[in-house]
Amino acid sequence: MPEEATPVTETVRRRLRSLRVEQGLTLEAVASRAAIDVSTLSRLESGKRRLALDHLPPLAAALGTSVDDLLRPVEPVDPRVRGGVRRCAGLEMLALSRHHAGMGLQAFKMTIDRERIDPPTELPVHPGHEWLYVLHGRLRLLLGEQDLVIEPGEAVEFSTLEPHWFGAVDGPVEAIAIFGPDGERVHLRDGVAVDQAA
Incomplete structure (x- = not known):
């Protein structure tokens, strides 16, 4: 039976989860660092187990913080994503999701210049999976x-272990792209970050 929440226990629970997610840590990683069972940590975060004072020091240490910080109320997070635009090799990519350590897939609005029509001699290959949805223009996919x-209006998804490249057919292309860190690195190799336009 869940413990009756008090303002302090609720604050600590929220802070535990907030710090863990902020750092891109799994329940398993924090539990291992704090030398407690993963199911115990899960139950502490969800309120299904009573939070005791002796839980605080090892959990604070596991999250690289202090007990005082665990007791500090969680500030509301602004949900708006304010990522910058990055440009490279005829691609402009605007982040639509936040980048957290350990986070998998990321979303981007991608604009492909009309001049991006010549594929490289060797098509890129990297671990992962990509998903593209064309908003405007005609996209060439090798x-x-x-x-x-x-x-426009069509979507594709594929394993990036298959050699691949995308460019424009007869004008600029706008698309939504979802891919992992390896895909971002490959498509924006030596990319230049610029400020997002207002």
Whole structure:
């Protein structure tokens, strides 16, 4: 039976979860550092287990903070994403999601210049998976032996272990892209970060 929440226990629970997620840590990682069982930590965060004072020092140490910091109320987080635009090799990418350590997939609004029409001699390959949705323009996708034109309103998803490249067909392209850290690094290799336009 869940313990009756008090302002202090509720503050600590929220702070535990907030700090853990902020640092991109799993329940398993924090539990291991604090030398407690992962199910205990999960129950502490959810309020299904009573929070005792002796839990605080090891949990604070596991999260690289102090007991005082655990007792500090969680400040409301502004949900708006204010990522910058990055440009490289005819691609402009605006982050639509926050980048956290250990976080997997990321979302971007991608603009492909009309001049991006010549694929490299060797198509990139990297671990992961990509998903693209074309908003405007016609996107050329080279995927292994396939040479495809993706029209507005169409989506594609594929393993990035398959050689791939995308460019414009007959004008600029706007798309939503979702991919992991490896995809971001490959597509924006030597990319230049610029301020987001207001």
